Amino acid sequence: MAKEEVHLTVSGPHGDRELRVSSPARVVWPGLGLTKLDLARYMVDVGDAFLAANGDRPVTLQRFKDTVDGEQFFSKNPPKGAPDFIRSVDVVYPSGRSHPQLVIDEIAAAVWAVQMNTVVFHPWPSRAGNPDNPDQLRIDLDPQPGTGFAEAVPVALELRRVLAEAGLDAFIKTSGNRGLHVFAPIEPTREFLEVRHAVIAAARELERRLPDQVTTAWWKEERGARIFADFNQANRDRTIAGAYSPRALPNATVSCPIRWEELASADPSAFTIVTVPERLKASGDPWEGMHSGGAGTVDLLLEWWDRDVEAGLGELPFPPDFPKMPGEPPRVQPSRARNNG
Numbered sequence: 001m002a003k004e005e006v007h008l009t010v011s012g013p014h015g016d017r018e019l020r021v022s023s024p025a026r027v028v029w030p031g032l033g034l035t036k037l038d039l040a041r042y043m044v045d046v047g048d049a050f051l052a053a054n055g056d057r058p059v060t061l062q063r064f065k066d067t068v069d070g071e072q073f074f075s076k077n078p079p080k081g082a083p084d085f086i087r088s089v090d091v092v093y094p095s096g097r098s099h100p101q102l103v104i105d106e107i108a109a110a111v112w113a114v115q116m117n118t119v120v121f122h123p124w125p126s127r128a129g130n131p132d133n134p135d136q137l138r139i140d141l142d143p144q145p146g147t148g149f150a151e152a153v154p155v156a157l158e159l160r161r162v163l164a165e166a167g168l169d170a171f172i173k174t175s176g177n178r179g180l181h182v183f184a185p186i187e188p189t190r191e192f193l194e195v196r197h198a199v200i201a202a203a204r205e206l207e208r209r210l211p212d213q214v215t216t217a218w219w220k221e222e223r224g225a226r227i228f229a230d231f232n233q234a235n236r237d238r239t240i241a242g243a244y245s246p247r248a249l250p251n252a253t254v255s256c257p258i259r260w261e262e263l264a265s266a267d268p269s270a271f272t273i274v275t276v277p278e279r280l281k282a283s284g285d286p287w288e289g290m291h292s293g294g295a296g297t298v299d300l301l302l303e304w305w306d307r308d309v310e311a312g313l314g315e316l317p318f319p320p321d322f323p324k325m326p327g328e329p330p331r332v333q334p335s336r337a338r339n340n341g
Helices: 036-045 047-054 107-115 149-165 192-209 260-265 276-283 299-310 334-340
Strands: 005-010 017-022 027-029 059-064 072-075 087-092 098-103 118-123 136-143 171-174 180-185 227-230
Touching: 005 036, 005 107, 017 036, 017 107, 027 036, 036 047, 036 107, 036 276, 047 107, 047 118, 059 098, 107 118, 136 149, 136 192, 149 171, 149 180, 149 192, 149 227, 149 260, 192 227, 192 299
Parallel strands: none
Antiparallel strands: 005 017, 059 072, 059 118, 087 098, 136 180, 136 227, 171 180
């Protein structure tokens, strides 16, 4: 018996491509009955905006063997048998190892990724032609237990003011869950560690202004019921769900760009693979032109970093899979360090 499949015609810079979608009726979101074909059609419907946000960047694919409730894995390298229009670029990982990483250049590549059971797309903050120097500053505002999206809203608004004072134009999107992601286009002249220091400087300034609402504490036991400004998402090979990427959550939410004036009344659960295509048609892409205007620099933020270092605020912990970094404090939970002391 022939395997069930459908073909989608996907337009692109090199003409139409016929993309095969096997097992189109396979349910990806069990609670909603949304299928692999629904996901593939979503990628076509939002393709231009998705490509503008995530194209020409190294990308990691979050793939699922069955439903979003089941087994998953992350894929970075082009798998064997990838179509000839799928591109890759060599990138350097924190270990110093170099390896090819996928790059999405056209909508057909995103549909192909769905055929490979991808649900979530994680793009780098740098371009394929200059992977070591980010052209986006990104700050992940992560609500901790006892807080939620509503508590993240005023924090994001204050962060926008902080970045504006540093000469940066901020854009915002929902995380697809409870948090918010704030982006700012920057000139790709600084490597990852410098951009991380710029993010830490902005996060510390935000924390000073809103000490009861914001924390930069890496250890969860020290964060309290506050919004964590996750500086470690600025590291090399650390990514967050891309703009218009679906999330592997029960309600099929999307990490959705919004306008700043929408933020106060936004409901992140309302942005799903069902609703976002119509939203784009009706009101356009809030991130359109993000990189067509003048990019800012992190120069002033790095001056803030130097100021804080001189005041005794040095390096912060790196993720556990990173090599030990210069000036990094011990990677030991504060409570464990106290108990062992």
